[in-house]
Amino acid sequence: MRKPVSAFAVHAVLALYTALALFPIILVIMNSFKAKRAIFNTPLTPPMPWNFDPIGYSKVFGDSAIATYYMNSITVTVGTIFLTLLFGAMAAWALTEYKFRWNTALAIFLSIGIMVPIRLGSVSIIQLVSDLNLINTLTALILVYVAQNLPLAVFILSEFIQQIPRDLREAGRCDGLSEYNIFFYIILPLLRPAMATVAVFTMIPVWNDLWFPLLLAPTGGKQTITLGVQQFLGQYITDWNAVLAALSTAIIPVLVLYVIFSRQLIRGLTSGAVK
Amino acid sequence: METASQGRVQQHGIVGMSPGAYARVLIFFLAPAVLVYTLFSVYPLLDTIISSFYSKQNDGSYVYNGVANFVTLLTDPTWSAPFWNAFINNIKFFLIHMLVQNPIGLLLAALLSLPVLRFRTAYRTLIFMPTMLSVVIIGFTWQLILSPLWGIAKMFLQAFGLGFLFGPWLGEESTALITISLISVWQFVGIPMILIYTALLAIPDELIDAATVDGLNQFQAFFHVKLPLIWPTIGLVSVLTFVNNFNAFDLIYAMKGALAGPNFSADIMGTLFYRVFFGNQLQLGDVSMGATIATMMFLIILCGVMIYLFLIQRRLQRYAF
Amino acid sequence: MADVKIGNLHKSYGTVEVLKDINLQVEDGAFVVLVGPSGCGKSTLLRSIAGLEPITSGAISIGGRNVSDLAPAQREIAMVFQSYALYPHMNVENNMAFGLKFAGVPKAEIADRVNEAARILQLEPLLKRRPRELSGGQRQRVAIGRAIVRHPKVFLFDEPLSNLDAALRINTRVEIARLHKLLKATIVYVTHDQVEAMTLADKIVVMNKGRVEQVGKPLELYYRPANLFVARFIGSPAMNTLAATLDGKGKAAAVAGVSLPLPAAVSGTGEITIGFRPEHCSIGKTGIPARVELVERLGETGYVHARTADGAALLVEVKGDPGLAQGAEVRVAPAAGHLHLFDGEGVRLAGT
Known part of the structure; x- marks a missing residue:
């Protein structure tokens, strides 16, 4: 019998697509370390001693507040993940464990946000944030992102909580734990894998978002790295060394983290993927 | 007692x-x-x-003033022309994703889920990488690559003897939207790939073995056994694509700014909303009309989700293994 | 230790009544087994005693104290769950100590109690292990240990052996009986396995459809089942039951065309059900006519499956090989003194 799909063809397709996916990223990083002449004349040559020139990086780190923007992004992302997981797990627990009159209605109310993008309410969000005196603060970004990510978090965490055997919660009740302690000492530790999945779903869009930083914290040193790079690129648009270095500065940390955590991340994506 | x-x-x-x-x-x-x-x-x-x-x-x-804003948006030429332009562009944007991104995602997922494939994890990880990066970065990177100044794209075309095809794709009205759509496809193909890949992995091997015993080859087994079983996932991927596309903004703003030029040829609902609400070089910000456009976007997304929930999802049988 | 009294207990989910007027007394130090088919309400009753299920009406008292409205932890009970319910993120020692920490027991005393339980259950080498590093039998012992350290007034067991394999189940059964003697504990134990019930219990409570069918010592249930349900449920293989008609004098019953003499005169007439166990009947020249359908030979004993002309199935236990072939016509005679009579409602006839 002739094999209908030869292994060679499969690898050829996959390798070609992988090359297509990686090429632009590699090209930018490679050229960011080169002198301007080398960038234009030999763009496909890797950085070598004779064409090496870190001028772009000295501009990026000298002229702008890249470090601050990084800190802002980290603060916003970590804060968002923390609050989304905490509030989401608490709500998911209450919705799955306790009977009360508005249980189903509340679950539906919370799930609306899975499908309806929060951006559509931007007009009023800006009004609200400025009424609360939170314009150009990271707090505003965190609150909006938590609201944006809670529905999916509640949905995923509810599914996981349902899988925790009922006996475990009841053993806790027999052991004399209050409902609060059952949640914090038994349920929360058991939710760790599920929370990793939710963290993955939350982290990427928050870190990469351009819209809300542009609307809510566009100036005053509260820019996130995504917006900061965007503004920097606009400013230095003709300075190729600076542009390439700025792009690389934004890419490399994400790349390093991705390579380290890709296994967990993909597993998180595949396990949490809505059936 | x-x-x-x-x-x-x-x-x-x-x-x-x-x-x-x-x-x-x-x-x-x-x-x-x-x-x-x-x-x-x-x-x-x-x-x-x-x-x-x-x-x-x-x-x-x-x-x-009732539905006056909506009437203005849909009938007053100063509003309706940009609105319909953005709406049509958005549909094109969505269709390109449906016709290019999702089939490629399906193909890659099908290849990745083949039994005894070496380097599976490496392929999967690397192809997903662009999805991790910020749209701003991706937009700018492609702008550089496609720039006639740098000439990378031209160089590649010439290597295949296709140099005559090269043009300032991002700068021309006829090609700007398509080019940006394809860049977006390039970035986000990882999402349908991963979702479909997961669904394919969930199909028990016995089913494929049974199909092989029944005399189906790998292609037939895929189209007659696997594909019918993953329609629900493809339905989900489609509705996610729809919601994300009609909510898109970042890439076009990052590459073309709020004006989504040249001559609004890459304008979609998200950029129109931003421009009307915040104002720009050409006009003052208008909260009411901004809200009206956002509401229209809400209605469009709602329609898409409803069509999915009531027409598509109902007809798709879900199978538990 | 303490006694448990349950009075007029009812429980409904909406309009569905799952426990109907349960009255039950568990004496101090007794081992009481709740047994019945799945869905009979035995687990619900146990969970109601534990306080894990609210009751609709009635009262539960433990050691003379009405606990009906108290939280599980205030009832001085300990429960061993079917799935063991060990906290997966804590080691054996912490699993046992966890409840005591929240009860504010001093550290030194916690350590004493955990060590004592570990000694009794031979868990000492396992104290630092996580549940997933333990075998099924070891997990089971930890679950019991977690109950012991609480020094409860009553132990509640919910089908504790059903997740173990057959060999381990017998060992653990013996172990639980030993612990009962050692701790002089009051135990309420739920199972669907009547062998467990018969071997462990001081007193068995047979439940069916939310009601208590009969309460009694194991052999009482075996020799004098109060009704048809208990008669068929207790004993393995199950009792033979046949429709019969009492003669006017109450001295004989007509079964499958023959007249069976009754051991003692019974009052009443009409349609009844007679029952006798496979081990309490024999194949001979007299008795109920039937045709052999299958003979199972187990070595020392054998079982003859037969059917009467009316289509009722009969099972007879025989010693060795009966030497019968399929299709043979035989007569089955119940042993004297082992005939059970039930009226049209399935209740044991008075005086039998």
Whole structure:
């Protein structure tokens, strides 16, 4: 019998697509370390001693507040993940464990946000944030992102909580734990894998978002790295060394983290993927 | 025997807890999520929809004027022309994703899920990488690659003897939108790939073995056994694509700015909304009309989700293994 | 230790009544087994005693104290769950100590109690292990240990052996019986396995459809089942039951065309059901006519499956090989003194 799909063809397709996916990223990083002449004349040559020139990086780190923007992004992302997981797990627990009159209605109310993008309410969000005196603060970004990510978090965490055997919660009740302690000492530790999945779903869009930083914290040193790079690129648009270095500065940390955590991340994506 | 406490009425299932204590438990667990979500998601959305029924008077106050904003948006040429332009562009944007991104995602997922494939994890990880990166980065990177100044794209075409095809794709009205759509496809192909890949992995090997025993080759087994089983996932991927596309903004703003040029040829709903609401070099910001456009976007997304829920999802049988 | 009294207990989910007027007394130090088919309400009753399910009406008292409205932890009970319910993120020692920490027991005393339980259950080498590093039998012992350290007034067991394999189940059964003697504990134990019930219990409570069918010592249930349900449920293989008609004098019953003499005169007439166990009947020249359908030979004993002309199935236990072939016509005679009579409602006839 002739094999209908030869292994060679499969690898050829996959390798070609992988090359297509990686090429632009590699090209930018490679050229960011080169002198301007080398960038234009030999763009496909890797950085070598004779064409090496870190001028772009000295501009990026000298002229702008890249470090601050990084800190802002980290603060916003970590804060968002923390609050989304905490509030989401608490709500998911209450919705799955306790009977009360508005249980189903509340679950539906919370799930609306899975499908309806929060951006559509931007007009009023800006009004609200400025009424609360939170314009150009990271707090505003965190609150909006938590609201944006809670529905999916509640949905995923509810599914996981349902899988925790009922006996475990009841053993806790027999052991004399209050409902609060059952949640914090038994349920929360058991939710760790599920929370990793939710963290993955939350982290990427928050870190990469351009819209809300542009609307809510566009100036005053509260820019996130995504917006900061965007503004920097606009400013230095003709300075190729600076542009390439700025792009690389934004890419490399994400790349390093991705390579380290890709296994967990993909597993998180595949396990949490809505059936 | 003690006196039996007759006719005990239990409001909840936790023995030995007063209704007050039970209510406190519920409030403790639910209040933070419900408050943040209501205040920063539901309220702004409703408020935006309500704002779309008001318009600003000369004295700066807002007055209810029914559906007048919508009528203006759809009929007044100064509004309807950009609106329909953005709407049509958005549909093109969506169709390119449906016709290019999702089939490629399906193909890659099908290849990755083949049994005994070496380097599976490496391929999967690397192909997913662009999806991780910010749209801003991706947009700028491609701008550089496609730039005639740098000439990378031209160089590649010439290597294949296709140099004559090269043009300033991002700068021309006829090609800007398609080019940006393809860049977006390039970045996000990882999402349908991963979702479909997961669905394919969930199909038990026995089914494929059974198909092989029945005499189907690998192609036939894929199209007649696997594909029917993953339609629900493809349906989900489609509705996710729809919602994300009609909500898109970042890539076009990052590459072309709020004006989505040249001559608004890459303008979609998200950029139109931003421009109308915030104003730009050409016009002042208009809260009411911004809210009206957001409401239209809401309605469009709602229609898409409803079509999915009531027409598509119902007909797709889900299988549990 | 303490006694448990349950009076007029009812429980409904909406309009569905799952426990109907349960009255039950568990004496101090007794081992009481709740047994019945699945869905009979035995687990619900146990969970109601534990306080994990609210009751609709009635009262539960433990050691003379009405606990009906108390939280599980205030009832001084300990429960061993079917799935063991060990906290997966804590080691054996912490699993046992966890409840005591929240009860504010001093550290030194916690350590003493955990060590004592570990000694009794031979868990000492396992104290630092996580549940997933333990075998099924070891987990089971930890679950019991977690109950022991609480020094409860009553132990509640919910089908504790059903997740173990057959060999381990017998060992653990013996172990639980030993612990009962050692701790002089009051135990309420739920199972669907009547062998477990017969071997462990001081007193068995047979439940069916939310009601208590009969309460009694194991052999009482075996020799004098109060009704047809208990008669068929207790004993393995199950009792033979046949429709019969009492003659006017109450001295004989007509079964499948023959007249069976009754050991003692019974009052009443009409349609009844007679029952006798496979081990309490024999194949001979007299008795109920039937045709052999299958003979199972187990070595020392054998079982003859036969059917009467009316189509009722009969099972007879025989010693060795009966030497019968399929299709043979035989007569089955119940042993004297082992005939059970039930009226049209399935209740044991008075005086039998």
